[in-house]
Amino acid sequence: xxxxxxxxxxxxxxxxxxxxxxxxxxxxxxxxxxxxxxxxxxxxxxxxxxxxxxxxxxxxxxxxxxxxxxxxxxxxxxxxxxxxxxxxxxxxxxxxxxxxxxxxxxxxxxxxxxxxxxxxxxxxxxxxxxxxxxxxxxxxxxxxxxxxxxxxxxxxxxxxxxxxxxxxxxxxxxxxxxxxxxxxxxxxxxxxxxxxxxxxxxxxxxxxxxxxxxxxxxxxxxxxxxxxxxxxxxxxxxxxxxxxxxxxxxxxxxxxxxxxxxxxxxxxxxxxxxxxxxxxxxxxxxxxxxxxxxxxxxxxxxxxxxxxxxxxxxxxxxxxxxxxxxxxxxxxxxxxxxxxxxxxxxxxxxxxxxxxxxxxxxxxxxxxxxxxxxxxxxxxxxxxxxxxxxxxxxxxxxxxxxxxxxxxxxxxxxxxxx
Numbered sequence: 388x389x390x391x392x393x394x395x396x397x398x399x400x401x402x403x404x405x406x407x408x409x410x411x412x413x414x415x416x417x418x419x420x421x422x423x424x425x426x427x428x429x430x431x432x433x434x435x436x437x438x439x440x441x442x443x444x445x446x447x448x449x450x451x452x453x454x455x456x457x458x459x460x461x462x463x464x465x466x467x468x469x470x471x472x473x474x475x476x477x478x479x480x481x482x483x484x485x486x487x488x489x490x491x492x493x494x495x496x497x498x499x500x501x502x503x504x505x506x507x508x509x510x511x512x513x514x515x516x517x518x519x520x521x522x523x524x525x526x527x528x529x530x531x532x533x534x535x536x537x538x539x540x541x542x543x544x545x546x547x548x549x550x551x552x553x554x555x556x557x558x559x560x561x562x563x564x565x566x567x568x569x570x571x572x573x574x575x576x577x578x579x580x581x582x583x584x585x586x587x588x589x590x591x592x593x594x595x596x597x598x599x600x601x602x603x604x605x606x607x608x609x610x611x612x613x614x615x616x617x618x619x620x621x622x623x624x625x626x627x628x629x630x631x632x633x634x635x636x637x638x639x640x641x642x643x644x645x646x647x648x649x650x651x652x653x654x655x656x657x658x659x660x661x662x663x664x665x666x667x668x669x670x671x672x673x674x675x676x677x678x679x680x681x682x683x684x685x686x687x688x689x690x691x692x693x694x695x696x697x698x699x700x701x702x703x704x705x706x707x708x709x710x711x712x713x714x715x716x717x718x719x720x721x722x723x724x725x726x727x728x729x730x731x732x733x734x735x736x737x738x739x740x741x742x743x744x745x746x747x748x749x750x751x752x753x754x755x756x757x758x759x760x761x762x763x764x765x766x767x768x769x770x771x772x773x774x775x776x777x778x779x780x781x782x783x784x785x786x787x788x789x790x791x792x793x794x795x796x797x798x799x800x801x802x803x804x805x
Contacts (some may be wrong), residue, residue, distance in 0.1 A: 451505035470494030479551035531602035646745040658696035671718035742782035757797035761787035768797035
């Protein structure tokens with residue numbers, strides 16, 4: 388196909404599209420109008436929402452006349468001056484461990500607060516307030532009180548009572564201990580740029596400078612003594628946190644070690660209860676692990692009796708000079724019985740006389756093996772420990788009693804139940 392033919396085809400397609408749009412222009416026009424309406428509605432709503440969230444901060448400050456709010460702020464300052472963090476926690480929440488430590492540090496320098504004035508603007512939700520407070524702070528052994536300006540975000544809880552939402556207090560805003568809601572943070576950000584608040588800050592700043600200029604002791608305290616004390620508090624707090632973390636880690640390690648020792652002791656006790664005996668039938672090596680290539684701990688001559696605590700592959704786990712070790716199964720002949728059924732055997736008449744009634748619940752006085760058959764060399768169904776209970780199913784003349792232990796049934800020598 389040559390270039391001219393391609394050009395003609397493109398022109399034909401273009402004219403066809405134009406003709407289609409012209410013939411159906413009313414539908415395209417309606418579609419365009421719909422899109423414009425959606426955009427206008429969306430943008431208008433977005434702008435309206437944003438405006439509604441921030442318009443309240445443009446209103447002038449109101450001098451507070453809410454007695455509940457007045458009491459809340461007064462009680463807060465009283466508790467703060469006393470370092471009473473328990474009371475503060477009922478008025479402002481949440482209060483972090485860091486802030487609690489800071490309040491206890493700072494309050495030791497505070498003698499009193501006075502001349503409280505409260506100004507408010509509406510918060511983000513109903514019955515919430517952006518609160519600015521002008522107050523004078525007198526430090527211990529300093530004659531001149533220093534003016535200050537504080538901020539609180541006050542909300543109403545589920546019980547209908549006002550409380551200070553401490554997420555937005557100056558301490559958390561500075562230290563970022565807790566995450567803040569973005570909508571409230573945005574509102575506060577707009578609030579702090581309002582001219583009436585800036586004017587108030589400027590006025591307080593001038594009064595603060597005048598107080599420092601009029602009292603050398605106050606000036607020294609604010610410029611040197613308090614900053615040095617604050618730095619020392621911060622260092623001490625960091626050291627306390629580090630020590631607490633170290634102590635917690637140590638306690639966790641000790642608990643883990645104790646749990647491991649307890650588990651080891653329980654495992655050894657269970658091994659002891661499940662132990663049986665055997666005799667070496669040839670000279671054999673003693674290994675540290677159930678592996679013929681593991682370290683050799685020694686050797687045993689033929690005819691040596693051993694106590695076996697379990698099996699691992701082709702090896703028996705046994706006691707070797709007070710430690711657990713391993714010996715190949717081929718070198719050991721198991722004893723045909725543990726002699727527990729041969730010792731203290733009674734006559735059939737005596738056993739029958741000592742039989743235990745069906746359904747009797749017995750609390751064990753010692754740890755015993757529960758066997759699959761009436762034979763000390765039979766496999767173990769379970770190990771029952773001293774203090775646990777078994778229920779008698781039936782006693783037999785052979786000197787054994789069938790018992791129920793949990794959801795298992797097996798046999799225990801009758802004399803061990805009496």
